[in-house]
Amino acid sequence: MNVLPKPFILAALLWLLSFAANGCELKMRSYDFAPFAAKTQQGTWVGINHEYANALMQVVGCSYTIIEAPWARGIDMLKNGEVDFMAQVSLTEARKKDFYYVGPQRMETIVLVTRRNRYETISTWRQLQRLDAVLLRQKGSYYGSKFEQVLAHNPKLRHQMVDLPNSEVRLTLLEKGRIDGFLIDKIYLNYLMKTHQSAELLQMNPLVIHQNPVYFAFSKASVDDKLIAKIRQAYAQLGPNGKLEAITRRYEQDDPHPLAHIKSEAKVAQQ
Numbered sequence: 001m002n003v004l005p006k007p008f009i010l011a012a013l014l015w016l017l018s019f020a021a022n023g024c025e026l027k028m029r030s031y032d033f034a035p036f037a038a039k040t041q042q043g044t045w046v047g048i049n050h051e052y053a054n055a056l057m058q059v060v061g062c063s064y065t066i067i068e069a070p071w072a073r074g075i076d077m078l079k080n081g082e083v084d085f086m087a088q089v090s091l092t093e094a095r096k097k098d099f100y101y102v103g104p105q106r107m108e109t110i111v112l113v114t115r116r117n118r119y120e121t122i123s124t125w126r127q128l129q130r131l132d133a134v135l136l137r138q139k140g141s142y143y144g145s146k147f148e149q150v151l152a153h154n155p156k157l158r159h160q161m162v163d164l165p166n167s168e169v170r171l172t173l174l175e176k177g178r179i180d181g182f183l184i185d186k187i188y189l190n191y192l193m194k195t196h197q198s199a200e201l202l203q204m205n206p207l208v209i210h211q212n213p214v215y216f217a218f219s220k221a222s223v224d225d226k227l228i229a230k231i232r233q234a235y236a237q238l239g240p241n242g243k244l245e246a247i248t249r250r251y252e253q254d255d256p257h258p259l260a261h262i263k264s265e266a267k268v269a270q271q
Contacts, residue, residue, distance in 0.1 A: 072140030081221030104213030
């Protein structure tokens with residue numbers, strides 16, 4: 001049985017006390033996909049997205065409930081107001097008409113991971129433009145204009161792209177030879193390298209595919225002007241005290257990983 005570390009328990013208790021007398025309750029889209037979010041056997045949600053959300057909502061004075069949905073489905077639900085907010089959303093012009101952005105939370109860095117010793121190390125866009133490989137990316141995610149230009153000039157690579165709504169199967173597909181590599185956030189790569197038995201298969205290429213700030217996104221269909229103003233004021237209080245930066249550093253650098261205790265049983269179940 002998973003036993004939550006004391007910092008998780010204390011943070012959860014403080015967060016619960018902070019909104020006990022407040023009637024504000026929001027719906028957050030989440031999904032069991034460590035290290036961004038993980039559901040313990042007790043039904044408690046942990047992970048970097050929930051540490052970010054707890055920090056913000058504690059200041060706002062709102063509680064939140066979880067609606068489980070994959071990423072692409074979650075984006076649609078956010079547009080429709082079926083959920084009120086999501087974490088770690090890239091800002092695009094197309095999305096601004098539907099979402100309020102609050103943040104940023106952190107700087108997202110996307111890299112290409114390939115099977116070790118299968119390809120030469122990819123350090124330039126020219127190399128990527130010549131690559132003949134089957135790559136996996138998460139459906140609904142944005143990887144930047146440079147990557148879109150590469151696909152436009154390399155139609156074979158574009159046609160071989162695998163788009164999946166639930167990309168947690170990426171390592172299994174790589175192990176079985178169904179894909180040659182995948183696009184991944186460095187925070188997730190750090191988690192894989194420190195917790196997964198097959199990490200020795202992975203080669204991180206030095207080329208940065210995309211780097212941009214990611215934000216809390218709130219639905220314009222369900223969050224009113226008064227509440228979003230209150231949420232933005234709360235975020236402004238978090239910035240100077242370094243709370244979000246401290247959370248990010250733990251997930252980028254800590255060894256053992258903050259969620260190593262959560263997914264140890266999940267790895268056994270997947271074998």
